[in-house]
Amino acid sequence: MTVQEAYNYSVYFLGANGVDEEEFKAKCLVCHLAKIANRDYHSHLGDLVSQKKLADGLWQLKSGTPLQYVLGEWDFLDSTFAVGPGVLIPRPETEELAQLAIEQVKNAGSTPVVWDLCAGSGCIGISIANACPGASVYCVEKSTDAFAYLQKNAMLVANVRPVLADISGDLTALPKPQVLVSNPPYIPAAVLPTLQPEVLKEPRMALDGGTDGLDFYRLIAEKIVPTLDSGTQLLLEIGDEQGRAVQNLFATCENVQVRQDIYGKDRILIATVA
Template structure:
């Protein structure tokens, strides 16, 4: 079977099994198995493809496994990140937070950054790669997620990885920027997540009764780890833009910014 036939077969298979976004998922797994980028499909449509590997991928998609876990990696900001069971898949909204951080950090010499709740490392590792004179501490509690963090940070000598709970008192140097995309879904809303999202670790989502537990601990325990005039940047849920002002009592100039979809998504605050 060649790449073009494999693509056509995959679309039909996924559609027949009720998988959403069948076109895009078919193209992505076929190109993954063929070892090419999606954009190279046309140039390689007559290449031979290993159907056994493709069949494995299609079967996993049929059972509801996220596309990103099936292919084992995902593009984020300017790099590819390894992902799989046990780690949150990086989201495009988070790229906007990284972009804000990189712009700010380019105005600081040898900045120190703390990325709380790092997951795959998509925030901290992207910053470390984009701001080469920075030193970035990435803190992640989950052992499974930490394994991906280690893989994704492998070639970065300006990243320090810490496998710990941000509710603990962690001895660390003071930072110019603390950044975090913490769990922020209310515990009672977790059962309402989409089935595919439920395949991702619940620990990555659970923000406690009102979804704000992690912002409280950042405000209460982490402000002292910021240098004077240091900056805090957070990702928030789209319905948390008002509540966050009551939580961030240790900060002034708290500003909520919208994402590309027009939803409240990021907070920038100064110590």
Template structure:
């Protein structure tokens, strides 16, 4: 057996020497996830098996290389969901939960039936959260990266098997019948933006970078949303905190009631809009 307190102290020291930002928190998160208990319960226990100790020490070595905790444990938590993640798919961020809250509020006030398409679905965080919390909504998750699609399909099977998963690119994705809601969390970071090592070295650049100024890919998502949304349909798109005005401009042609939404610190993080009746020109 190995003593939990000693394991955590040693792990914290190792992570601190590797210049990991939150060594104490990361040590506790990794060990509590390994033992499948809460951090509070972890501090009340005294011992782990030698096998568990070996696995934990290996995880600490991985974290020293700045590998994200979610990739080490294989899970990411998003609203009420436990999603499977790994190399090849973007790790869901807490900020995206605010977009989901806004969309769910609108869905709850809308007439049925409802179809929602999530563009650039990645791990499926947005699509699966909506499908899980409002089961009567038809949800379609669209993703163009085959590596991410593996994780999307895994998560859909575990969380909401009724979600339709489609491999497609937003530039040529089309629907036979226009839909009521579209959500999107496109790559929106400017090409030159400096990222933390654990993001830059591990998470897929294609899911992060939105082109030179960060708006090239969001513009493609906006045009796709305009094509597939019915008149009066609701669109929600996540973006960077400095892109609120650029997103508003990009939405002007085909959308009305453009509204920028702010996070708890007052930063603009996502925008909603209502599809107007102007046809998309080819």
């Protein structure tokens, strides 16, 4: 089956089965199977793709499996990360957090230590490590399923250390960071059942921030911050309605600011340990 035939059939099949964004998903799936970038689609219309693999991918999409899990990888900043069931799919809004963290790490000396807490696929910490070769980045993740992806993604990046640990435990064995970045679970538990079905295919442990969604910010502010050196930079992704509450939790820090994302929504908390 040619790339063009595969694309036309996929758009038809996904549309007929009520899958949203059928043209985008068809393009991504077919180009993935043809091992070409989406932008090169038009110059590879006659290439061949496996009909069996196409049918398998389409069936998974029809069953509600997220596109990124079907492809087994997803782009984040300048890299492609292995993803699949058990790990959160890297989000575009998190790229803004990673970019800001990269700027901070570049200003934190020649060999800074960075912690990426709740690291998931490692998209934040590994992006920092790639952009800042002098940094040592500790990516801490509790889920063994997510940790397998973290290890795979970190395999070729010399300055990343994947750490399988619960951030509510003792982290004192790690060297103290100059920059701490985290995109922790922050969805209030009661909101979880209202999320889109595709999001619910992602691990609950990656989403559930407790009753008010703030459990992990409380943990970082009350238990982790007191163990850090004065001057440590904190960068945390937050939910769009959590700016004020998270700012209050970090009131003992200095320079506490909430930054908005490209949509003008509160998205990042920045603070300096006092």
